[in-house]
Amino acid sequence: MSIVSLPEHALPPWRRAVLKVGSNLLAADGGGLTSRYAQALAGFIDASQRAGREVVLVSSGAVAAGRALLRTRALPGPELAAKQALAALGQAPMIALWQSLTERPVAQVLLTHDDLRNRRRYLNARATLRELLMLRVLPVVNENDTVAVDELKLGDNDNLAAIVAALVDADLLLIASDVDALYNADPRHDPAAQPIGHVPQLTAQIIAMAGGSGTGVGTGGMRTKLQAAEKAAAAGIPTALFSGREPTTVKALEADCLRGTLVDVAGNRLQARKYWLRHAPAGNGHVSIDAGAVxxxxxxxxxxxxxxxxDVAGEFHRGDLVEIVDANDRPVARGLCQYGAAEVRRLAGRHSRDIASLLGYSYGAEVVHRDDLAIIAGESEA
Incomplete structure (x- = not known):
């Protein structure tokens, strides 16, 4: 598909992004994996990191890699079990491919949607990814298909990428595939189809323009990418859709130039997150802080x-949304607590460096991280 007529526009400002790479960009014609398109994408990741940015990679391709290892054998088990076996076989070569394309260490992170629905596992996953980014490691995230029951379904990694973008507080979701943009009709069948460069807001009419998967290698199509963009937009994160098969398109990303479709968000990400933190139901307790902390x-x-x-009143668990009040019980802020009420009672008034010795473990120096905090005293956006 030609990219000559594709609109070009600037990417929104970003410091941390999630890049999703589809199976069609990694699967070799004769089976297995190829670096043909991954090389340029890895180059973009390295260039971004050199520029002081952070990238989390969500990579498909494990099932395709596993299938190549067993190309001469029939798969006797049920379809789901067979795919899970192929995913288990293919994880190692998929990670090895990305490691071969970058000098930075590569870390594998396997998640299921259940991990991200459970608040405690959600926080643990986020803490791990944040630590990997601070260590300047490239996290490669994938579905934990080996143990999942219903995750191997249409477009799961597109949607996983959107969830991971919210998980790590990304500023941008990048989806690379074999399709260069969203079109107003299916360009495979309609030569008059025109690319749509900017989607200010996803509507039912926009989503209806999307079709299904274009090949037998991937598990999703444009519809799942728009579903992922919708999830990201709900978290205040814009999504860029582009062709990972065009090296000039990938190279242009280094200069913050998108040749593809930008799915925007209504309002901004900070407003969306702060609004949720201010208005979501809080736990059965609150934390009192001194004047200096206020x-x-x-x-x-x-x-x-x-x-x-x-002081700590009531009971709440790690990951609960709690009220933070001053000495006169006036609301100051609301935030997601990294520790449960019993733990916070033991930590009250102590230095962060004492956490591990007091508890025998540590979930981080902060009781409530600033990214998980909304100030409500005076309606400040600090």
Whole structure:
């Protein structure tokens, strides 16, 4: 498909992105995996990291790699079990492919949707990914298909990428596939189909323009990509759809130039997240903080540390949304707590460096991380 007529526009500003790479970009014609298109995408990741940005990679291709290893054998089990076996076989060569294309260490992170629906596992996954990014490691995320029951379904990695984008507080979701943009008709059948460069807001009419999977290698099509963009938009994250088969398109991304479709968000990401934190149901308890902590939270981009906590009321669990109040029980903020109520009681007034010795473990220096905090005193956006 020619990219000559594709619209070009600037990517939104971003510091952290999730890049999803589809199976069609990794599967070799004769079976197995190829670096033919992955090389340019890996180059974009490396260039982004050199520029001080962070990229999390969500990569398909494990089933295709596993199928190549068993190309001479029949798969006797049920279809789902066979796909799970192929995914288990193919994970190693898929990770090896990406490691061969970058000098940075590559880490494999296997997730299921159940991991991301469970608040405790959600927080653990996020903490792991954040730590990997701080270590300048390339996280390669995939479905944990080996143990999943219903995750091997149409477009699961597109949707997983959107969930991961929200998980790591990404500024941008990038979806690379063998399709260069969203079109107003199916370009495989309609020569008059025109690309759509900018989608200000997803509507039923826009989603209806999308079709299914174009080949037998991938598990999704444009419809699942738009579904992923819809999930990302709900978290305030725009989505860029582009062809990973065009090296000039991939190279242009390094200069923040998109040749494809940008699915925008209504409002901005900060507003969407802050609104949710302010209005979502809170747990059965609150944390009282001293005047210094009140000033730190309301005066800037500070996290809530143990030293500023003076009291804990009620019961809540790790990952619950809790109220944060001052000494007079006036609301100051709301946030997702990294520790349960019993743990916070033990940590109150202590230094962050004492967490591991007091509890025997640590989920991080912050009781509530600034990314999970919404100030409500004076309706500040700090």
């Amino acid at each position: 000033r730190a939270l309301t005066g800037g981009r500070a996290s809530l540390l143990p030293g500023g906590i003076v």
